[in-house]
Amino acid sequence: MQSTSKCRFCNLVTVGSTRIQSLFPPQVVTAEVDPTVVEEKILHPAEEALVSSAVPKRRREFAAGRACARAALAELGKAAGPILSGVRNEPRWPEGVIGSITHTNGYCAAAVASEDAIRSVGLDVERSDSMPRELWSYICTNEEFEWLSGWPQDDIGSLVKLIFCVKECVYKCQYPITHEFLDFLDVEIAFNNKQEGFVAKIVDKTHIKKQLGSSLEGRCFVDDGFVHSGMVLVRK
Numbered sequence: 560m561q562s563t564s565k566c567r568f569c570n571l572v573t574v575g576s577t578r579i580q581s582l583f584p585p586q587v588v589t590a591e592v593d594p595t596v597v598e599e600k601i602l603h604p605a606e607e608a609l610v611s612s613a614v615p616k617r618r619r620e621f622a623a624g625r626a627c628a629r630a631a632l633a634e635l636g637k638a639a640g641p642i643l644s645g646v647r648n649e650p651r652w653p654e655g656v657i658g659s660i661t662h663t664n665g666y667c668a669a670a671v672a673s674e675d676a677i678r679s680v681g682l683d684v685e686r687s688d689s690m691p692r693e694l695w696s697y698i699c700t701n702e703e704f705e706w707l708s709g710w711p712q713d714d715i716g717s718l719v720k721l722i723f724c725v726k727e728c729v730y731k732c733q734y735p736i737t738h739e740f741l742d743f744l745d746v747e748i749a750f751n752n753k754q755e756g757f758v759a760k761i762v763d764k765t766h767i768k769k770q771l772g773s774s775l776e777g778r779c780f781v782d783d784g785f786v787h788s789g790m791v792l793v794r795k
């Protein structure tokens with residue numbers, strides 16, 4: 560399904576052969592763009608109304624996210640009208656589609672899939688700079704601090720950034736199913752040896768575990784100044 564191409568509507572967005580595609584199975588279509596090159600005029604009036612009072616950077620990032628979402632949806636063969644936002648800011652996808660959007664300084668991407676194939680998608684990309692020390696305890700559980708203690712002191716801030724990115728990805732993936740806010744300490748992450756894959760565990764909150772199932776796994780990597788994480792929940 561995926562190809563190396565620019566979107567047929569907007570020559571700025573890359574569809575298919577993106578830096579984030581390796582995070583996902585082939586049923587997921589990804590698109591990416593540098594948000595600084597996207598113009599707000601790509602927005603539908605109803606989308607524009609959602610960010611009319613926002614600062615220019617936010618309006619541009621929102622437009623870039625919608626541009627990526629539309630390009631990925633077109634590749635999936637799904638027509639997209641306005642993609643509005645729900646009560647907790649989650650994107651409201653066209654019927655039969657699920658997806659996720661991320662934007663950070665210099666990068667924006669979306670991942671979408673047909674609901675028949677995939678139950679939910681989560682995607683998050685952050686700059687790979689070090690997480691300030693005063694935030695570590697809001698983000699990491701005791702188990703995660705235990706894991707971090709095995710690393711050189713100079714690496715820990717970047718690893719906390721990776722944990723942060725993965726937790727935001729888990730949050731975006733679980734929200735469309737549970738409609739619940741989760742705090743960073745409600746989720747615990749364990750990485751594989753090379754930090755290319757992760758397993759997320761919901762701490763307590765039995766009702767959420769029941770809704771999501773036991774297998775919360777995803778992929779992540781750090782490259783070229785960015786931390787990337789993605790996951791899907793598959794249909795049984």
Ligand SMILES: CC(C)(COP(=O)(O)OP(=O)(O)OC[C@H]1O[C@@H](n2cnc3c(N)ncnc32)[C@H](O)[C@@H]1OP(=O)(O)O)[C@@H](O)C(=O)NCCC(=O)NCCS
Binds near residue numbers: 624661743
């Ligand atoms: C919602 C949140 C995860 C967004 O992450 P972020 O790094 O700040 O921003 P990103 O650019 O990567 O993602 C923003 C996009 O996420 C999507 N998003 C926002 N809220 C969402 C939700 N509740 N569910 C799914 N997707 C959501 C939107 O598409 C948004 O972009 P848009 O407003 O332009 O449409 C974050 O702001 C937040 O509220 N975090 C607290 C909850 C959390 O992460 N808990 C972690 C433990 S699970």
